[in-house]
Amino acid sequence: MPKATEATVIASISNNSSESKHARSIALWAMLSMEWPEPIQRVQCIAESGIQCLPSRYIRPDDEKPIGHRVVEEEIPIIDLSGLCDERRRKTMEEISSACRVWGFFHVINHGISPEHLVAGSEVSREFFRLPLEEKQKHANDPVTYVGYGSRIGVQKGATLDWGDYYFHHFLPLSIREEHRWPSKPEDYRTRMKEYCEGTLELCKTLLSVFSENLGLPQDYIKESFGNDEDIGICVRINYYPVCPQPELTYGLSPHSDPGGITVLLQNDVVGLQVRKGNYWVPVRPVSNALTINLGDQIEILTNGIYKSVEHSCVVNKEKERMSIVVFCNPNGEKEVGPIKKLINASSPPRYGQMTFNEYRKFIRTTGTKGKSYVNSTKQFR
Numbered sequence: 122m123p124k125a126t127e128a129t130v131i132a133s134i135s136n137n138s139s140e141s142k143h144a145r146s147i148a149l150w151a152m153l154s155m156e157w158p159e160p161i162q163r164v165q166c167i168a169e170s171g172i173q174c175l176p177s178r179y180i181r182p183d184d185e186k187p188i189g190h191r192v193v194e195e196e197i198p199i200i201d202l203s204g205l206c207d208e209r210r211r212k213t214m215e216e217i218s219s220a221c222r223v224w225g226f227f228h229v230i231n232h233g234i235s236p237e238h239l240v241a242g243s244e245v246s247r248e249f250f251r252l253p254l255e256e257k258q259k260h261a262n263d264p265v266t267y268v269g270y271g272s273r274i275g276v277q278k279g280a281t282l283d284w285g286d287y288y289f290h291h292f293l294p295l296s297i298r299e300e301h302r303w304p305s306k307p308e309d310y311r312t313r314m315k316e317y318c319e320g321t322l323e324l325c326k327t328l329l330s331v332f333s334e335n336l337g338l339p340q341d342y343i344k345e346s347f348g349n350d351e352d353i354g355i356c357v358r359i360n361y362y363p364v365c366p367q368p369e370l371t372y373g374l375s376p377h378s379d380p381g382g383i384t385v386l387l388q389n390d391v392v393g394l395q396v397r398k399g400n401y402w403v404p405v406r407p408v409s410n411a412l413t414i415n416l417g418d419q420i421e422i423l424t425n426g427i428y429k430s431v432e433h434s435c436v437v438n439k440e441k442e443r444m445s446i447v448v449f450c451n452p453n454g455e456k457e458v459g460p461i462k463k464l465i466n467a468s469s470p471p472r473y474g475q476m477t478f479n480e481y482r483k484f485i486r487t488t489g490t491k492g493k494s495y496v497n498s499t500k501q502f503r
Contacts, residue, residue, distance in 0.1 A: 155264045158278035161271075164286050166254060168363035175367040178282050181375075187436050188369040191401040197224055199408060203231035205331070217328070218335040221416060225431030226396050228411040233327075234320035236410050239387060242317035245310040246359045246446055249288060252306055260304060262289065268302050284437050285362045285373040292318040293355040294348070294453065314357065318448060321385045321412075322355055325450035328383060328414065336424060338463060346423055346461070347382060347452045354381070354451035354478065361444055362393060365437040373435035373443065379417035380482045381451035386413040391443040397432040405433075418481070419452055422473045425460035454479035 167176065183189070198220040204213030220227035249257070262269030264276045272286045288304060291297045292315070304310045329344040336343075347353045362373035373393060388394065394405040394413070405413060421430045437443065452458050459475030 155276055157264060157273070158276055161261070161273065163254065163257075163272055164284055165250065165361060165363050168365065173366050175284075175365065175370050179284050179371045180367075181281055181371055185375075186370055187372060187395075187434070190395070192395070193398075193401045193403055195398070195403045197396065197403065197405055197413075198227040199411065200227050200229050201231050202229050202233070202327070205327070214331055214335055217331050221332065221335075221428040224396070224398070225429055226405065226413065226415045226433070228408050228413055229324070230408070230411045232324050232412055234317070234324065234412070238313075238317055238320055239410060241309075241313045242446055243387065243389065243444070245304075245307050245313045246288075247444060248307040249304045249310065249359070250286070250361045250444070256306060260288070260302070268299065283374050284365050284368075284371045285360055285435070287361065288359045289356065291354075291356045292448075293322070294352040296352075317446070318355055318357065321448040322353075322450070324385060324412070325355075325383050325448075326350075329450075332420070332424075332428070336427065336461075336464065338461070342461070342463075343420075343423060346456070346458070347450070348456060352453045354449070354453055356449050356451070358447045358449070359444070360435070360447065361442070362435065362437050363442050365439060368437045368439050371437065373437045376432050376434040378421075378430035378432050379415065379449065380419070380484075381417040381449045381478070382419045383450040384415045384417055385448040385450070386415070386445055387447075388413065388445040389443060391438055391441045393435045393437065393443045394445075395434050395436060397434075402434070417449070417451075419458050419478060422458055423461050425464045425469060426472050427464065452478045454482075 181187075198216065200213065200216050200220065201209075202213065204210060204216075217227070257270050260270040262271040267274075267289050268291065270286070270288050273280075273282050290303050291299065300311060303314065326344055329347065330340045333340050333342040333344070344353075360374070365371065376397065386394070388407050390407050392404050392406055395402040396405055396415075397403075415433065416428055416430050418430045420428050435443075435445075455477055457475050457477050458481070460471045460473055465471050
C-alpha cells in the first residue's frame with residue numbers, strides 16, 4: 122500500500138465530522154508513518170563509553186557553537202509569591218508584570234509546593250536514568266506523540282543532535298494521560314510525579330490569574346483560554362544531560378522558545394540554563410527550593426506580544442551531569458489560540474494568526490528546535 126500524503130490524509134479524515142481536531146491531528150501523524158530517520162543512540166550510553174572526542178552528529182556549526190556566545194552575569198528576578206496573599210499583593214503583581222515584560226523568565230519562592238515534593242520528584246527522576254538501558258528501552262518513544270524515553274527532537278535526517286536524553290509524558294487532560302506509559306520503575310515514580318504535577322497545576326493557575334489581572338482582564342480570562350481544570354494541557358519532560366567531553370562544541374538543548382504557555386522548571390545544582398537578553402546570554406543559577414518560570418509562545422500570541430516568549434538554551438558540563446524536571450502548562454490542544462480581542466485596538470492590531478496548539482507544536486516535533494522561528498512565522502506583518 123503506498124504511503125499516504127498529507128493532502129490525501131487531510132482530505133480523507135476531514136469528511137468525518139464526528140472526529141475532533143485532536144483526533145484528526147493524531148490520525149494525520151499516524152497515517153503519515155512518522156518514524157525516527159536514523160537509529161536512536163542514547164546519549165547517556167555514549168557518555169558512559171568513555172569517549173574523549175564528541176561524535177560529529179553533536180557538533181554544532183561554527184556560528185552556532187556556545188563558545189561563540191557572549192555571556193553576561195546578571196540575575197533574573199526572584200519573586201516571593203507569598204506576597205500575593207497579604208498587603209504586598211499589588212507590589213508582587215507589579216514584580217511579576219515587570220518580569221514578564223522585561224525578562225520572560227523569573228524564579229518563584231514560597232510557591233506552594235513543599236520542599237519534600239521537590240526532592241521526591243527529583244529523586245524518582247534521577248533513579249529512572251540510573252536504570253539499566255534495557256529497562257529504559259521498554260519505554261522508547263516515537264515522533265508521533267513523543268511520549269516515553271527519547272534522545273532527539275525532530276525528524277530531519279542528518280540533523281545536528283543535542284547532547285541529552287529525556288522522558289516525556291502527559292498529566293492532563295485525563296483523556297491522554299495514559300499512565301501506563303509513564304515509567305514503571307522506580308515503583309513510586311507515578312505517585313511522586315502525580316503529587317508534583319498537582320502542585321505545579323495550582324501554581325500555573327495562580328500565575329495565569331495574575332497575568333490576566335495585570336493586563337486588565339477578568340481574573341480567569343487567560344486560564345479559560347487554556348481550558349478548564351480537566352482539559353488544560355499539563356505535560357512533563359525530564360531532562361538528563363550527561364557529562365560531555367567537549368561541551369564548548371554542543372548544546373544539551375539548542376536555543377529555542379517553548380511552544381506552549383507557561384514552563385515550570387526544577388533543576389539540580391549544576392548551572393546549564395541560559396536565557397537570551399538582547400545580544401547576550403545570561404546563566405540562570407539555581408536557587409534553593411525555588412522554581413523557574415518562563416513564558417512560552419502561546420502567552421506571546423494571546424497577549425499580542427505584550428508578554429514575549431524568550432529564547433533559551435542548555436549548555437553541558439565536562440565534569441558534572443545535569444538534570445531538570447520541566448512541567449509545561451499549555452492550552453488544550455484542540456483550542457484555537459490567537460490574540461485576545463480585548464488587547465487589540467487601532468494602535469495595537471493583531472500581530473499573530475490563529476491556530477490550535479496541536480497544529481502549532483507539530484512544527485517543533487517535525488523540525489526540532491529553531492530559536493523563535495515558529496512564533497515569528499505566525500506574525501501578521503503589516
